[in-house]
Amino acid sequence: MSSEHQDWLSAASDNNALTKAQLDRLLSDAELQNTLARYNLIGATLRRETHSPLQANFSDDVMLQLADEPVYNLQSNRSMLQRIKSAVAVAANGTWLQPVAQGAIAAGVALMAVFGVQQYQQSPEAALSPQPLLQTQPIAGFATPVSLSQTTVSDRFAEQEQQAMLEQQKRLQALLNAHRQQVRVMEQAQQASHNTPDTGTGQNEQ
Amino acid sequence: MMRFSGVCSAIVLVVLSGFAHAEQEAWALFDKVQHAVQQYNFDTSFVVLKGTKVDTYRWLHGRTDTQEIEHLIPLDTSGVDILRRDSVVYYLLTDRPAFVTRSSSIPELPSLLFEPKSKVSELYNAIAGSSAVMSGRNAQLLRLTAKQSSRYNYWLWLDAETGFPLRIDTLSEQQTPLERWLVTHMQISPELPENLRALMDADLPAPADSIDKALPQTSHQLTWLPDGYQQVTEPATIPQLENSLLSYWLLTDGLHQVSVFVQNSQRLPTQAYRDGATTIFVQAGNKMEVTVIGPVSIDTARQLAASVQ
Numbered sequence: 001m002s003s004e005h006q007d008w009l010s011a012a013s014d015n016n017a018l019t020k021a022q023l024d025r026l027l028s029d030a031e032l033q034n035t036l037a038r039y040n041l042i043g044a045t046l047r048r049e050t051h052s053p054l055q056a057n058f059s060d061d062v063m064l065q066l067a068d069e070p071v072y073n074l075q076s077n078r079s080m081l082q083r084i085k086s087a088v089a090v091a092a093n094g095t096w097l098q099p100v101a102q103g104a105i106a107a108g109v110a111l112m113a114v115f116g117v118q119q120y121q122q123s124p125e126a127a128l129s130p131q132p133l134l135q136t137q138p139i140a141g142f143a144t145p146v147s148l149s150q151t152t153v154s155d156r157f158a159e160q161e162q163q164a165m166l167e168q169q170k171r172l173q174a175l176l177n178a179h180r181q182q183v184r185v186m187e188q189a190q191q192a193s194h195n196t197p198d199t200g201t202g203q204n205e206q
Numbered sequence: 207m208m209r210f211s212g213v214c215s216a217i218v219l220v221v222l223s224g225f226a227h228a229e230q231e232a233w234a235l236f237d238k239v240q241h242a243v244q245q246y247n248f249d250t251s252f253v254v255l256k257g258t259k260v261d262t263y264r265w266l267h268g269r270t271d272t273q274e275i276e277h278l279i280p281l282d283t284s285g286v287d288i289l290r291r292d293s294v295v296y297y298l299l300t301d302r303p304a305f306v307t308r309s310s311s312i313p314e315l316p317s318l319l320f321e322p323k324s325k326v327s328e329l330y331n332a333i334a335g336s337s338a339v340m341s342g343r344n345a346q347l348l349r350l351t352a353k354q355s356s357r358y359n360y361w362l363w364l365d366a367e368t369g370f371p372l373r374i375d376t377l378s379e380q381q382t383p384l385e386r387w388l389v390t391h392m393q394i395s396p397e398l399p400e401n402l403r404a405l406m407d408a409d410l411p412a413p414a415d416s417i418d419k420a421l422p423q424t425s426h427q428l429t430w431l432p433d434g435y436q437q438v439t440e441p442a443t444i445p446q447l448e449n450s451l452l453s454y455w456l457l458t459d460g461l462h463q464v465s466v467f468v469q470n471s472q473r474l475p476t477q478a479y480r481d482g483a484t485t486i487f488v489q490a491g492n493k494m495e496v497t498v499i500g501p502v503s504i505d506t507a508r509q510l511a512a513s514v515q
Contacts, residue, residue, distance in 0.1 A: 171472070176481065176499055178444045183313050184307055186441070
């Protein structure tokens, strides 16, 4: 065993680089390998590294322990809601969520405004529904369809005068019918009067 | 200065011609409505809304090369079937023989649709309004505004495609709606409706040649007439009121009719009612009672009643 050998082996144990030829020799010579191992051991002893925290065969112990471990069912059984919750919880911590949420609220308000106004504007079209929108206009302070019961201007009618009111009602209905009848025959009447030479049409007869 | 007045007069001219053009356009719409209801073959339904009262009608019209036929059927139980063939109108009563008159239109339909434009334009200004969607159709608004404020105004919505009236509102001088005429169904066809074809040849009584005239004239005088109205010189008699009627006048402005009845006093208070656009005003007095019935405002009716002497 030459000192030359010891020099480069010692250097190698101190993490100095080996040449290609030296490495080839080391790999082919078992004697040299043992020497290097010894040098490393001496170095470690000198650096007080003899107490290694792990045994060389620690992986075997881990494997043994794992073999004894009971098998847990690790399939994912979280519901969609939980997943969304957790996703939201994650998102809520993100800085991007707040501006997006504000934007969504603003958009919702804008939509409500647009559709609400449209619906409001459509409401006059409800006039097409069969519900009559016209209201009988009060005249002289009261309003009554002719065919229904009446109220009078004075509104001070006693019970015994109800009969008179009914009579009045009948008379008015008769007059209304007479008026309608006159309108029906009016054109005929006018045609007849046109045949006479001195019709006063076109002038107000005051 | 000359240039300024020139510019001013140019602006005035442009504005005036703009108004004139708009007015012309509106009257063109009016022509379109009248043409639609007088020339087309159609089968429609309409309702008349008077306050809380609703009347429903079916209205058919047809034309051949030589003849015109029109049928108005009330869909309520009370009402009379009305048929018009050319210028004869038949009121088909169930329990009595048909009542026949001569008229070129059915008076129960809005007279606005049939009276000549010259007559209507004497009383009304026409303004084309905005368009709207009505019953799924495109409707064009035509406003007829009375030249005298005492007369009611009309708002017509006509179908943009055919010109057929879809809705007619009668509004008071304060623009309060009084009556609404509304088409609920409309079918215009190139052919004469089938059920009119049979009525075209149906045997119907001839109109009475002469109508009874000459109401017994009394000492009462009507001393005032609303603007544009004139008396019908010889109105027909009213047999059912013969005993109670003291005097009677029928007034017309060509589009509307107003009746004035004078009867013995019933010692009832002055009162007024409204049936859609028709006002019924009773003026009480010691000796006589005057009743005014017609599409006039309450003030006009009161003035008219007061003018009876």
